Amino acid sequence: MTHQERLAVFDELRAKHLRFLTGVLWKLTGDRELFAEAMQDTLLGLWRHLEKLGREDSLGYLYRIALSANAKAWRNRIGGNGKAPPGGADSRAEFVLPPDRTELHQAVRRAIAGLPEKQGRAVVMRYLEQQDYEAVATALGCSEATARSHVSKAVAALKSQLVAMKWDWDDGEEQLE
Amino acid sequence: MAKNNLNDVLRNLGREETPPDIRRMAEEMAERLRRDLAQTKQREHLMWREYIMRNRIVQLAAAVAVLTGVGVISYHLGVSPGGAGLASVAWGEILYKIESVPVITCKMKLTMDYPQGRQWVDESDIYVGREYGSRVNSYKDGRLYMIKYFVPARKVLYIVHPQLKRYMERTLSDEDLAGIGEEQDPRQAVKQILAASYTRLGHSEIDGVEVEGIEARGSGTAETIRLWVDVKTNWPVRVESEGQMMSEGQLRPSHIVVDHFQWDAQIDPGLFEPNIPTDYTLSGPR
Numbered sequence: 064m065t066h067q068e069r070l071a072v073f074d075e076l077r078a079k080h081l082r083f084l085t086g087v088l089w090k091l092t093g094d095r096e097l098f099a100e101a102m103q104d105t106l107l108g109l110w111r112h113l114e115k116l117g118r119e120d121s122l123g124y125l126y127r128i129a130l131s132a133n134a135k136a137w138r139n140r141i142g143g144n145g146k147a148p149p150g151g152a153d154s155r156a157e158f159v160l161p162p163d164r165t166e167l168h169q170a171v172r173r174a175i176a177g178l179p180e181k182q183g184r185a186v187v188m189r190y191l192e193q194q195d196y197e198a199v200a201t202a203l204g205c206s207e208a209t210a211r212s213h214v215s216k217a218v219a220a221l222k223s224q225l226v227a228m229k230w231d232w233d234d235g236e237e238q239l240e
Numbered sequence: 241m242a243k244n245n246l247n248d249v250l251r252n253l254g255r256e257e258t259p260p261d262i263r264r265m266a267e268e269m270a271e272r273l274r275r276d277l278a279q280t281k282q283r284e285h286l287m288w289r290e291y292i293m294r295n296r297i298v299q300l301a302a303a304v305a306v307l308t309g310v311g312v313i314s315y316h317l318g319v320s321p322g323g324a325g326l327a328s329v330a331w332g333e334i335l336y337k338i339e340s341v342p343v344i345t346c347k348m349k350l351t352m353d354y355p356q357g358r359q360w361v362d363e364s365d366i367y368v369g370r371e372y373g374s375r376v377n378s379y380k381d382g383r384l385y386m387i388k389y390f391v392p393a394r395k396v397l398y399i400v401h402p403q404l405k406r407y408m409e410r411t412l413s414d415e416d417l418a419g420i421g422e423e424q425d426p427r428q429a430v431k432q433i434l435a436a437s438y439t440r441l442g443h444s445e446i447d448g449v450e451v452e453g454i455e456a457r458g459s460g461t462a463e464t465i466r467l468w469v470d471v472k473t474n475w476p477v478r479v480e481s482e483g484q485m486m487s488e489g490q491l492r493p494s495h496i497v498v499d500h501f502q503w504d505a506q507i508d509p510g511l512f513e514p515n516i517p518t519d520y521t522l523s524g525p526r
Contacts, residue, residue, distance in 0.1 A: 190254055
């Protein structure tokens with residue numbers, strides 16, 4: 064593909080998916096700085112993987128790029144060891160944001176960013192985007208039963224991570240559907 | 241603590257509307273990238289500057305890194321020629337002098353410009369001790385909002401928010417130790433300016449002190465950095481940087497001034513000890 068052709072495909076992808084990507088990344092970050100970082104990486108991902116994204120069945124790949132960018136943004140914020148950031152910007156954000164409003168949601172978002180790739184995609188599609196299992200399975204390239212298994216494992220992993228962060232969960236809420 | 245319901249939280253996240261300004265931000269970012277893509281065939285370096293600056297506030301080192309990264313690095317260790325009866329800085333002695341002091345204090349002021357005349361102004365008192373690590377007290381609108389303690393002996397970094405009565409703790413790897421140690425030390429900026437290709441600014445006066453300055457500019461970038469040195473004592477008096485920093489997804493015009501240096505300051509070592517009040521809570525990782 065020539066540069067001009069790639070630009071044309073980029074324009075198409077942008078027109079088709081930008082609103083969707085913006086919505087997903089906002090739900091996953093809930094924070095301007097994180098969003099900007101994740102969106103920047105996602106846009107670069109679109110450009111780098113134009114050929115794959117030009118296909119009809121590109122939704123799964125699109126999620127993959129967005130979730131990968133989201134996970135990277137969270138890793139950059141919290142540091143490789145999962146603890147506090149060394150830089151000042153994050154601390155400034157904490158100062159500016161009301162802690163009670165965002166803390167629980169941010170803990171869940173952070174936990175989603177730490178999920179294995181397929182589990183992350185499965186839980187985001189199923190719960191944040193409210194897609195049915197057929198769509199989740201198509202995007203993951205697996206059977207519906209496997210898609211259900213990914214969602215189930217993701218939810219268990221989320222609870223486990225959140226408990227490790229000292230959040231207390233209602234034990235009776237295993238079934239989310 | 242009341243038990244939380246994961247189902248509710250996930251559904252709430254799913255229902256969250258994207259604010260209009262976030263949509264605009266995404267559209268602007270996509271438009272900028274499209275423009276850049278149209279101008280260049282290189283895939284990777286388009287946003288390199290944003291990555292360098294990403295989320296790093298109050299880091300003069302980042303601005304300097306841009307300068308030294310794009311210029312030819314060569315130390316200028318010669319003694320500057322005296323001019324018209326004026327005392328001159330012995331530039332070659334500065335590195336030796338600043339390396340020899342065990343404790344340094346200084347002040348840093350960062351100003352970042354936003355649209356509609358909005359500004360972010362962040363002022364910090366910086367303390368660096370060879371044996372102790374560093375402490376940075378940061379103020380917004382004159383109120384202390386953050387204290388950052390870097391304690392290399394214990395390989396730990398604390399970020400304390402007095403107004404929230406909260407703190408964060410990060411255990412550091414050996415790699416982190418070296419990086420953060422340099423980040424917090426204003427000597428790094430001085431060293432890197434002297435390593436860049438600079439031009440002489442001549443003589444001036446700062447707070448009644450006669451100084452001589454040098455300036456380095458990034459080729460093809462907006463960054464400019466200046467170092468002013470006391471012609472009598474040869475100690476750095478002020479470092480200034482003008483450039484752009486990443487904030488809220490865009491590069492913003494920024495201006496940093498580091499001054500009020502006390503070289504070999506006599507300060508209480510207890511200042512470096514993170515005595516966090518017992519009623520402060522440890523924040524979970526965000």
